[in-house]
Amino acid sequence: MKALDGVTLSIGGGETVAIVGENGAGKTTLVRHTNGLLKPTSGSVKVDGVETRSTTTATLSRKIGIAFQNPDHQLFSDSVENEVRFAMRNFRFPEERIAERLEWALSFFGLEQYRKSSPLVLSGGEKKRLTLASILAWDPDVVVLDEPTVGQDSLQKAKLAQIFSLLRSTGKTIVIVSHDVEFLWPLQPRLVVMSGGKVVADGEMAKTMADRGLLEGARVTQPQLLRLYAGLRDAPASPFVDVSQARDWASGKKSGRRGG
């Protein structure tokens, strides 16, 4: 049984791409090819023009940081701060820079109180934040996040959304595998839909998610604001990307103003 079947996909520098699809569609298998953890049985995977088969995961990992879906597969240091330091030390960052990035990562992800603790005592959501902190601390060119919002409360998700905005503004390439369509919707990434090991759609999120038949086949649901938009008479030209747009439209409709 093929986990991936004839996938052709090209991601440019600075793009933000979200990959969605049913369980077992091949999303995680696909992203594990990006840093050479998996090598293709046929076909090729290239990073910056270099075949992953002809280089090592260690070399690729210098450019590409992957946060796994299951943090227990990734955390192994004896303390939270050593976990965050690990990659930077391996990449021979100067100690001063390591200290600076460590403080930023622990503070941003709300982990300072656990700095000396073993990762094993953290909750599921805290472990997830630790993997994200460990990757983002060393600032890779390409950030691959597999289900980053699992176990995260709304405040942490809001922080993640801020991080993505920051990464986008600095030209990072971001690949997110996620079931959380509500989290993805305001980000409006390029959307790749996978099903049965294949890519079945690839394009703008709003357009792609308007096709309910396609989504049904990939077992993906529409975000609430898009579903709402589709049910409106007198709908504006474009779907609401966030609640404030929907509110302004509804208020305008009530007061008799039309627009959008």
Added chain:
Amino acid sequence: MGAERIGGSGRKPILSVEHLSFRYPDSKRPALTDVNLEVGEGEVVILAGPSGCGKSTLLRCVNGLIPHMYPGDYSGKVAVAGLEVASTQMSTLAQNVGLLFQNPENQIFMFSVERDVAFGLQNLAVPRGEMRARVDESMRLLGITDLAHRAPHELSDGQKQRAALAGVLAMRPRLIILDEPTSLLDPKTALDVVSLIARLNGELGITFIVVEHRLELLTPIASRLVVMDGGTKVMDGPPRAVLADPSAEAHGVGAPPVVRLYNSLAAEGLRLPRFPDSPDEMAQELNSL
């Protein structure tokens, strides 16, 4: 015997938590502080709150993992189906309360999915014919019949979660607690699990406590939303009332987008006649403006 206690919901309590506090041995701060909670039989309760607030710890106290398997500083009382958890054997508790862990890899371990689903039943010496029926039914309900003979380590994380849930369901406990059951599932499968919870609750009267961050999935079927923060209970009420309270967001509880829209319009003086349980209902309301 004293008079029957009736829970806050008006139903006979299946879970009673009184002044519960707990601290793990290696931790300086308590994971739970003076938690009081009563859940009536047949309720569907969402348990929410920021990560690290004590939700998973509370669930372990309910099914007896604490204090039987996890030692620590424990005080207060937890009773499930009339059984005091601290003084009841795990094997007895397991027939009354089932727990689906947050990480299915911590829960499934047999050579095949089918054997894993049957494991609890075998340990309780359930007759073979009934075991077969329950295993088949549970796998069918979770859509994993075709995975019956697969080894769990070959499955995707979402498939593992469904396999673990099938094992819990096969035990037919009166109370099932689910620790973020949809976190690894695609949206359609997540909705299927929610429908299943609603069906089991409606048809069999099973009580559910569900830890969940993706509230848009559970609020249509839940009777109550309990919010924890810093190891203690901070909010408790019908989901609509809790989500309408601005302090819910400060406790890491994010209302679904259509609920935020409803609240946002209400704050501007535009109160819609019907609280929307879905985007379709919200569209109907807005179409009639």
